[in-house]
Amino acid sequence: MSKALKMPDDFLWGGAVAAHQVEGNWQADGKGVSIADVMAAASREQPQRVVTDTVQDDKVYPNHWGIDFYKTYPQDIKLFAELGLKAFRTSIAWTRIFPNGDEDEPNAAGLRYYDDLFDQLLANGIEPVVTLSHFEMPYNLVKKYGGWRNRKLIDFFEHFAQTCFEHFDGKVRYWMTFNEIDNQSDWRNAHHLYQDSGLQLDDSVNWEEAMFQAAHNEMVASAKAVLAAHKVDPQLQVGAMLAMVPIYALTAKPGDQMLAERALQYRYYYGDVQMEGEYPRWLLKYFERKGYDIPLSDEDLATLKAGAADFLGMSYYFSFTVQERADGKVEYDEHNDLVDNPYVEKSQWGWQIDPQGMRWILNWIQDRWHKPTMIVENGIGAYDKLEADGQVHDDYRISYLRDHIRQMELAVVEDGVDVIGYTMWSPIDLVSASTGEMAKRYGLIYVDRDDSGQGSDQRYKKDSFAWYQHLIATNGADL
Numbered sequence: 001m002s003k004a005l006k007m008p009d010d011f012l013w014g015g016a017v018a019a020h021q022v023e024g025n026w027q028a029d030g031k032g033v034s035i036a037d038v039m040a041a042a043s044r045e046q047p048q049r050v051v052t053d054t055v056q057d058d059k060v061y062p063n064h065w066g067i068d069f070y071k072t073y074p075q076d077i078k079l080f081a082e083l084g085l086k087a088f089r090t091s092i093a094w095t096r097i098f099p100n101g102d103e104d105e106p107n108a109a110g111l112r113y114y115d116d117l118f119d120q121l122l123a124n125g126i127e128p129v130v131t132l133s134h135f136e137m138p139y140n141l142v143k144k145y146g147g148w149r150n151r152k153l154i155d156f157f158e159h160f161a162q163t164c165f166e167h168f169d170g171k172v173r174y175w176m177t178f179n180e181i182d183n184q185s186d187w188r189n190a191h192h193l194y195q196d197s198g199l200q201l202d203d204s205v206n207w208e209e210a211m212f213q214a215a216h217n218e219m220v221a222s223a224k225a226v227l228a229a230h231k232v233d234p235q236l237q238v239g240a241m242l243a244m245v246p247i248y249a250l251t252a253k254p255g256d257q258m259l260a261e262r263a264l265q266y267r268y269y270y271g272d273v274q275m276e277g278e279y280p281r282w283l284l285k286y287f288e289r290k291g292y293d294i295p296l297s298d299e300d301l302a303t304l305k306a307g308a309a310d311f312l313g314m315s316y317y318f319s320f321t322v323q324e325r326a327d328g329k330v331e332y333d334e335h336n337d338l339v340d341n342p343y344v345e346k347s348q349w350g351w352q353i354d355p356q357g358m359r360w361i362l363n364w365i366q367d368r369w370h371k372p373t374m375i376v377e378n379g380i381g382a383y384d385k386l387e388a389d390g391q392v393h394d395d396y397r398i399s400y401l402r403d404h405i406r407q408m409e410l411a412v413v414e415d416g417v418d419v420i421g422y423t424m425w426s427p428i429d430l431v432s433a434s435t436g437e438m439a440k441r442y443g444l445i446y447v448d449r450d451d452s453g454q455g456s457d458q459r460y461k462k463d464s465f466a467w468y469q470h471l472i473a474t475n476g477a478d479l
């Protein structure tokens with residue numbers, strides 16, 4: 001057993017989900033169609049989820065059922081309370097509040113649902129942490145406006161954010177704007193452009209330029225949301241949210257090191273803009289060299305500066321490795337430049353497992369952005385086996401979480417990184433975002449439902465449940 005590390009007493013140990021991955025009931029109480037509702041399930045072998053303009057009979061849409069959390073939340077919150085969660089991160093499905101995204105008046109039934117959800121969390125001593133846009137924007141905004149390349153979406157989002165800040169003031173203190181806004185740095189993958197920005201592009205468009213245009217609008221909208229929140233209540237804390245992935249050079253060769261540096265600059269410029277309110281100089285040169293038309297008006301730049309985020313929300317799952325390109329160009333192409341890291345293992349879905357990378361990236365964040373960080377996702381997707389006696393022996397999940405938490409604690413206690421909370425992904429099994437599978441399980445609680453949607457929906461505590469319960473009870477001192 002390694003030496004105990006003393007974490008701050010008010011540290012927010014918690015768990016995280018996203019609305020579209022758990023709620024189901026996709027048409028209940030006036031909810032509109034989201035981009036997740038028209039995305040069919042894929043598989044580990046064929047991971048690309050197909051977007052179908054309408055719902056087709058021969059396809060499976062796992063986000064239509066989730067784990068039925070829209071109805072089961074009162075019982076599930078009881079389990080979260082038993083687990084000892086101090087914080088619970090979820091998102092507000094935009095389509096429950098504004099079904100088409102462009103209405104003036106919110107849907108009262110949607111607001112009522114989240115009122116009750118947050119009330120029940122608070123009654124159980126659990127702090128809600130809420131993302132406004134987690135891969136579930138209204139599909140209407142894709143069809144009618146072309147997604148986030150259209151500046152009209154800035155106003156629609158601001159109105160949605162303002163409505164939420166006002167309505168849930170006094171209940172929700174920690175907010176985040178756009179989940180993993182940096183996933184679209186892999187813009188050759190159509191899934192990320194769709195999920196982050198509602199883009200459906202054909203070959204007449206330069207996809208990279210379109211990504212930068214959409215992300216600019218999102219970041220302006222995010223800054224406006226930060227400003228709106230502080231007006232509603234100066235206590236509100238609004239974070240950016242990035243998937244933090246260390247990017248290492250394969251060797252000490254200077255060319256490898258240079259590309260790793262450029263890769264970090266490329267993937268984290270969203271953080272530079274959102275946390276510091278400024279576009280980095282290398283990127284302005286890049287736009288110029290490529291001839292990209294990114295309308296960085298003085299007004300937008302002033303908004304970005306004034307509306308810098310209060311904290312960084314981040315997910316952590318894996319690290320990447322790059323090596324110098326054959327053509328020697330210092331340009332990062334996430335779709336083609338990644339290589340295997342010989343020093344780390346992989347999950348069953350091929351994700352590189354790198355606990356020490358967590359400490360590495362936390363130090364990097366502290367030095368670069370100088371603001372508090374909340375780790376709002378970290379966990380491992382794996383095949384679980386429900387035994388005949390209702391048990392699930394997931395020692396691999398306990399190992400993954402223990403190793404990562406240990407590195408986080410070192411970052412906090414030995415390195416002084418300002419981490420205010422850790423909400424693991426996930427307290428309960430849910431639908432995978434990338435593949436739509438149920439079989440890629442993350443939970444401390446098992447949900448009896450399979451990839452085709454069959455099952456009793458019954459909940460079972462896995463071995464990792466008792467382990468995490470003890471971890472929280474001892475404030476992380478007994479790993």
Ligand code: P53
Pocket residue numbers: 018021135179180183243315317377381425431432433434435440
């Ligand atoms: P799934 C890709 C890479 C890293 C994180 O992921 C990702 C994704 C998904 O496109 O997403 C985050 O379910 C995300 C969650 C998601 C979780 O990681 O693909 O914020 O919605 O479920 C795990 O295995």
